[in-house]
Amino acid sequence: MNQVVDFINVNRDRYIDELKQYLAIPSVSALPQHAPDVRRAAEWTAESLRKAGIQHVELIETPGNPMVYGEWLGAPGKPTILFYGHYDVQPVDPVDQWTSPPFEATVRDGEIYARGSADDKGQVFMHIKAVEACMAAGGALPLNIKFLIEGEEEVGSAHLDDFVRSHKDKLAADVVVISDSPMFDRGIPSICYGLRGLAYFQIDVRGTKTDLHSGSFGGAVANPGFVLAQILAQMKDRSGRIKIPGFYDAVRELSEAERAEWRKLPFNETKYRKDLGAPRLFGETGYSTLERVWARPTFEVNGLLAGFTGEGAKTVLPATSMAKVSMRLVPDQDPDKIAELFEAYLKKVAPKTVEVKLTRMHGGKPWMTEFDNKYVRAAGRAIELGFGKPPVFNREGGSIPVVSTFQTELGLPSVLFGVGLPDENAHAPDERLDLGNFHNGIIASAYLYDEISKL
């Protein structure tokens, strides 16, 4: 392993230059106009796997964006890792809030700024470079590895479940490794053992055929902007509790043991609040901030649009209004069941003065594992070797629905081996990745292969 680590240290700058090329491809899966860029990112990913020494690499077409699949199976008798990641990225708006252009990766103060740096190209690339280093230093990997890198993670992984289901033999492995989550905090590497699920919707309200003059008609008809506000306001009470009947029925309550563990974590609520720039923190009564984010479900407004939103004033009654809303789910909530409950409640609270349409956008199941399984312990040792300290064990507020798919369809445990930081603005302007963590992450990834090979 010494030679591997030496190789990684020597090539540090080259890795950054290559990563910049990867980050320059605007592979925004949510926007149809970026479809060619998405494909270009898939090809770039495949090519970098080939260069790293992966024997067999292919782009596999789906009804949506292609999967990048690669395998190196030169260690018969040894365990097989299935590495999962994604090469697509979130949209960049509001683009004027970026300090440097989102697709011109820029290094400032030891961090690389670009859309996709933390989520997830940077972390995917980390593993590719760990493979390259093992190959360069020893001519082989200590175990077998399969890469599955998709292009639709940011739009709900619409074709991944089908793909996994219909390629069970191809994807057969011993453990799934995923690097698509942040570590607990700067200088505090972590292993994540729980994720929230997701249920995302669009609500469309129509009041009248066309926009109307608010003088001539104001008072005579329901206002879709106001009705939407009324509807949304009924989704949560003042204590932050979601009012959808049945919403909490399947929620697994936190154990006292888990709460006690989390209280020991070095979490500074004041610093957290200040970093976010929030006047006050706010969440469900009766839970700490970490509990709210890791173990409690949410109802959030992701977008609102109605009427006139330009500069100045327009005295219009909007004909329509729109909200994007989503719920983060926790074990054992089911996104389909939650969608039903939401739809029923929406129907109940929506007034008959408007037409309300609900569109289900996408959903993903929450996930949680025992953190004393042998793969998690191996990952813990690898992180200690790469980062110089043992990891803490945490849950994550985000969603990686595929973790649940791998468990259900392939019967595989997952190790969430993330090196992002919680303040790296995944999904927001000025997304970035700490280059120290990127570098240590390459070393830790190489150690992870070594540690798992010994199991």
Next chain:
Amino acid sequence: MNQVVDFINVNRDRYIDELKQYLAIPSVSALPQHAPDVRRAAEWTAESLRKAGIQHVELIETPGNPMVYGEWLGAPGKPTILFYGHYDVQPVDPVDQWTSPPFEATVRDGEIYARGSADDKGQVFMHIKAVEACMAAGGALPLNIKFLIEGEEEVGSAHLDDFVRSHKDKLAADVVVISDSPMFDRGIPSICYGLRGLAYFQIDVRGTKTDLHSGSFGGAVANPGFVLAQILAQMKDRSGRIKIPGFYDAVRELSEAERAEWRKLPFNETKYRKDLGAPRLFGETGYSTLERVWARPTFEVNGLLAGFTGEGAKTVLPATSMAKVSMRLVPDQDPDKIAELFEAYLKKVAPKTVEVKLTRMHGGKPWMTEFDNKYVRAAGRAIELGFGKPPVFNREGGSIPVVSTFQTELGLPSVLFGVGLPDENAHAPDERLDLGNFHNGIIASAYLYDEISKL
């Protein structure tokens, strides 16, 4: 007057061609990029006054858009009319909902479709053509007339009050005539004796420094989109009553006599609802639709914006949210007082978890007059001569704040002589003006000069 009417009938088609040119100028006062177009519309208005035979025409600069002023004072001893109108227009978005381009006036089924056709270029032009016809037929007008046509009506007439106050001699007259309101219904000409006022605001909510990932942070901080919905929902109760404390204190209640008059008006609620395409009508409990629109104040959402509003899904917690809201006011509510009450209530209902900023956009006082004054009666006769039937007397839900200014500053009564139709989409896509009403309106305007000259 026969010669005048003959002239108007002969020139019918030419008027429409000229009006098309006027409507082709995108004089949108709310959008800074249209400033040159606004000026061009002012110059076009001035030139058409000159061509009509108005002796003295000038553009008068203000800190905003220029006023077009014109006067013909060739009838000493006769009354003087001050005609007020505006050459600016509303924005055109959503532009994709227009059947034909908003600045390419198109005639379909006897109606001319274009932004500004009804509000207010078409009605301004009607008076200019009436002057032209009187001049052509008799070489003179039967009375004195002053034109004051401004370019900021759609953005709150910011500089009009000052202008009127500092030009009292220039604007001295006997009566103000304004054609900027609809008639009661197709085939039912009307004289409007009351207008609602306006108080328009923008609410900006900030939760955090930047947009956040709804997974990593959802549950820990207040969501500005949701908070905005909560705030707005507290502005009205389920019966449609506004909850701002003190809001109704100055509202003049409808008299039983007035309510009885309005019940006699030929108003078909089912047709009205169907024309608007609303599933149901909705408004304040205890009042009829006409009462709600003409004599009751409103709170309306004019615009909403937060987070991700594009196609697809983005799991973002928006950093900010924005609402444009406005209230229509009735006698004797005062927009400044209402703004204070609103600001105090907003402060009370806004949670401390976010920053809330209120911007006062513009306001205008409500207005109401006795409808048995001699000018209103003269206008009634003119309408009967132009449209072949006597007008009904109604109030209007819209606002023409200048009416109140003319009353206060110049001590002048106003005659609201509108020939638009209530379904002509002023402020909405497919704004239009009925060309029959436009034509009859020119004739009625000429009769109006004649009738007032006899007083």
